Structures are given as structure tokens and as C-alpha cells.
Amino acid sequence: MNQKNSKTVFCTLTGRPNVGKSSILNALVGEKIAIVTDKPQTTRTRIQGILTRDAVQFVFLDTPGFHLAKNKLSDFMVETVRQSVVDTDLTVFVADASRGGSPDAGELALLGELKAKGRRCILAMNKVDLLEKKEDLLPILDAYSKAYDFESIVPVSAKEGTQLSVLLDEIASFAQEGPHYFPDDTLTDQPERVIMGELLREQALRLLEREVPHGIGILVERMSDREDSDIVDIDAVIYCEKESHKGIVIGKGGSMLKKISSAAREEMEKFLGCRVNLQCWVKVKEGWRNRDSIIRMLGFVKE
């Protein structure tokens, strides 16, 4: 890469839970590096995704959905959002077009914070594939543009890939001249071990119901290549908050744990491109989402 022409842009993806921030990150980077579920508060930490397109390197920060903190883990998540928006050149504010209408109280609060910090924002109005008629989009975009002086507004669908190249071009216009921060083939800053834990949590979120999945934390205790074959051994502990939750995670005769771990193993094999031997244990840590030591042990460390 010619150092003279190279450019980099740091960009934070932010917005309410479940609007599709992680889906947009994965679609932009072209690999699944952040987990996605239909439950809010899927993302817990800031996840860096990197895309290098010709001279421009994009460094995206995916963040947890902005919400009212209810415990110490949520405090950490909300603080991560606040920190991430000041660390970058640009914010992409993601909203969900299918919710219809105007920004809700949480969105207005977040936009208020962005305004106070004088942040430059692009609005990515996601999930346009769910709208019945194209015309339905106009009043929505109008309502959002009254709430913030966006640099630009791009309706997108992460699911169908619609208009993502337009979004990328908009983001690229904020790139600053300078050397790339990462080797051009880098996709993420997350270690493989962390991604494996996230893939397991994704399946737990997907398969479990009600309050159980949100109280789950994963620790990958071991990840090692076998010398004699193309198999990776992964040992993981699924922490939950109550003895009763442990029973639900394990299920009748171990059926739920089997379901979760075999679905996770498939995702792990897809990511690593080799066979995986996954062993999962379930342990209880009462109220861990309010316990600093356990929050730290599970990798939620303030920067």
C-alpha cells in the first residue's frame, strides 16, 4: 500500500438494542464476527471489525444496544457505548424502520448525548425490507432528521444487503489520510477463543427463553489443536445466575445442553474451518451480573 494515499476511518455503530448493528457490521466486513440474535442485548462489549477496500481502511466499532442499565454488567455495556462514540471519527446511528414512526425515548436520549458531544453522525435506517411500501419510509426519515442534524441518511437492509455500498461510500468520505492501523487482511481484534465463547452464547440466547439467556456468561477455559489430527478441543463453562436456571440450561436428561452445544459446535466448525470437539459445563454464580470479580473474569474489562 502506498503510504501517501492510504486513508483510515474509525466509525462507531450505535443505536437501541436489536436494531441490527451487529448484522450491519457483519455485512460490511463480509464475515460473521459479531453474534446476532432476535433478542435485545446480544452484544455485550465493543467489537472491532476491520475492512480494507483499496486505499481506505474502515475500522468499525460495534457496541451494545443503548439501554437503561439494570445491573453492573449493563453499566459496563452502556459505558462502553459512551466511550466508543468519543473515540472515533464518525458515528453511524442505526435505527429500525420496521418499528415505524419516530425516535423513541431511548433514541432521543442517545441522540441528545451525541449532540452534546458534537458528534458527526450518519443515520442508517435498517430493516427496510420489512416495509410494505417504499413510501412508508419517508415520514420515518423525516421524523428522525428532525431529531438530529445527520451528515447523511441511508436506508439499508443488512439482511438483503441493500444499499450497504452506499453506506460504505458515505463512511469513506470521512476517512483521514494516514497509514492503515491494521494489516490489510485483518477482520477483527477479537481473539478466536473469545469468538468461540460468543458463538456458544449465541446458541444459548437463541434456544433458551425468558430471563434465562440474559443471565448467561461464557468462559472458554481451553482451546487447543490436537497434534495428530485436524481437531480443535474446546472446553467451555456456561455460567448462569440461579440453580433453577442451571436445570433449564441442562434440560431433561441433558437434552437442552446437547442442543446448544451441538449447534454451537457447528458454528465453530464453520468459523474455524476444521472439526471441533466441544465440551460444555454449566455452573451457577448467584447474581454474577452484579459481581465485579466475575464480570472481570468473563472478560468485561474497562479500558
Ligand SMILES: Nc1nc2c(ncn2[C@@H]2O[C@H](COP(=O)(O)OP(=O)(O)OP(=O)(O)O)[C@@H](O)[C@H]2O)c(=O)[nH]1
Ligand atoms: N428483516 C430484517 N431483519 C434484520 C435486519 N438486520 C437485522 N435483522 C434482525 O434483527 C435482529 C437483531 O439483529 P442484531 O444485529 O443482533 O441487532 P443489534 O442491534 O446488534 O442488537 P444488540 O446487540 O442486542 O444491541 C436479528 O434477528 C436480525 O436477524 C434487516 O435488515 N432486516
Ligand SMILES: [Mg+2]
Ligand atoms: Mg449487537
